[in-house]
Ligand SMILES: Nc1ncnc2c1ncn2[C@@H]1O[C@H](COP(=O)(O)OP(=O)(O)OP(=O)(O)O)[C@@H](O)[C@H]1O
């Protein structure tokens with residue numbers, strides 16, 4: 001957990017005790033808005049003391065834009081498997097990540113929530129070294145991903161299971177070959193064993209009868225589920241699901257959530273799920289990070305976030321049209 | 329005015345990029361790391377054999393027919409119809425077969441690679457490969473290059489045969505001013521084994537360039553399906569230019585100083 005004592009937002013925690021690292025340096029004052037007042041009033045001294053501030057927003061200029069970003073990270077008591085430290089990423093002039101500080105705790109199912117187009121998928125690509133940050137660092141189990149050599153990177157990726165937003169099945173292979181691919185590449189299992197595992201995985205996601213179909217013969221939801229099976233086939237330690245539940249009917253979504261929980265109980269590890277579905281979040285999330293405009297608005301254990309006082313978090317987690325988030 | 333200069337600049341910079349990327353692929357094949365995916369290499373060999381052999385042979389056969397007819401009438405006009413075999417020996421082996429091969433490789437194999445890799449790129453399949461801990465350049469590009477090297481020399485030599493056969497048909501069977509024996513006398517007099525080797529080298533350099541250019545444009549495609557289309561078109565332009573450059577350089581180097589022709593002592 002990285003503390004950033006130069007946080008200009010530290011004055012939000014006026015009632016924190018001296019010497020907790022939050023007020024040790026002079027800070028720039030932030031124009032108080034009505035919500036600031038409310039936030040401050042609502043923050044009990046206890047929770048404020050426990051909070052670790054990760055955000056280091058730039059002074060003044062876009063204070064307004066980031067008025068909801070308390071960057072509050074309520075502690076979970078476990079170490080982080082993946083950490084983003086002040087990550088900046090831009091595509092041309094389009095700044096996507098703007099000083100992202102985020103941790104995903106080991107051994108828990110974390111969810112990254114946020115409006116469409118804020119860079120959740122971009123985040124995932126940073127974790128596996130498909131994209132490199134312009135500034136800042138991404139740590140996986142304490143190792144810096146951007147500084148890895150190619151061989152280290154390939155080794156690290158074997159610990160990962162990733163479901164891409166569109167499934168990313170190999171168009172030239174049928175479902176069985178798709179799911180068997182990682183097994184064939186990275187294990188010495190016999191063909192029989194491999195087919196056995198693959199059939200079981202496909203049955204789990206309800207594709208037992210479609211196993212010899214090509215990806216282009218499947219519906220979007222079926223492709224998602226096949227991608228899901230493929231991501232998990234090596235029992236990876238860190239699992240990243242990019243919207244596993246989009247494009248699925250409500251019942252399948254519920255079943256998939258249960259499946260995620262079951263598999264997580266079996267294997268453990270750091271599971272990260274990106275979703276827009278609040279029901280799914282309520283069902284499976286143990287830890288939630290809310291991402292907006294390239295930074296964390298708030299993160300922490302799920303039940304605490306669902307009771308958060310932050311207006312943006314509240315609006316987003318209840319899906320109301322009134323609040324800080326508009327269509328813009 | 330600036331617009332006129334932008335295009336060549338873009339060409340030069342992309343040429344540098346292609347060279348760098350190609351160096352990586354060549355290194356992977358040369359260091360035999362590609363053998364890690366020998367199964368995939370064999371699959372690509374199969375794709376080449378099943379998908380491209382007939383169409384390349386067919387094209388070369390047709391231009392071989394043309395070459396034979398032109399040759400037969402031209403030598404007759406010079407009053408030396410017996411020498412029609414020269415055209416088969418030279419025109420086929422040294423120019424027509426390499427170009428026909430190069431064109432069809434660009435059109436069929438080159439664009440095929442761009443389309444395939446490009447669609448894999450935009451549907452995140454290449455990312456998925458990488459994330460599974462697989463070197464995607466090795467798996468997708470180096471295997472294709474090795475497959476080309478394994479299959480194409482044989483396919484090329486057979487194509488040379490198809491071209492010769494077509495010329496023979498046109499000269500001896502169709503126009504019929506030369507006997508079969510007279511044709512082969514001249515035909516064999518005007519070529520020797522190194523010529524075949526040079527021709528194969530010409531063809532293989534073209535094939536290598538085409539596969540590498542295809543891999544580059546496909547692997548780096550972006551901007552959705554439209555982007556894949558644009559990349560395919562660009563690769564085709566680049567490949568046609570390269571085919572001609574290689575054809576010209578090959579002729580200069582191999583036959584420019586010494587035509588290896590038994591004329592005038
Ligand atoms: N390769 C890229 N090149 C240029 N811009 C990109 C690229 N990848 C993503 N972006 C931009 O980054 C922004 C965030 O994209 P991202 O896919 O991460 O959104 P997201 O949070 O996953 O949204 P959604 O919930 O809709 O999937 C988008 O505005 C997109 O235009």
Ligand SMILES: [Mg+2]
Nearest residue numbers: 120121165242
């Ligand atoms: Mg996304």
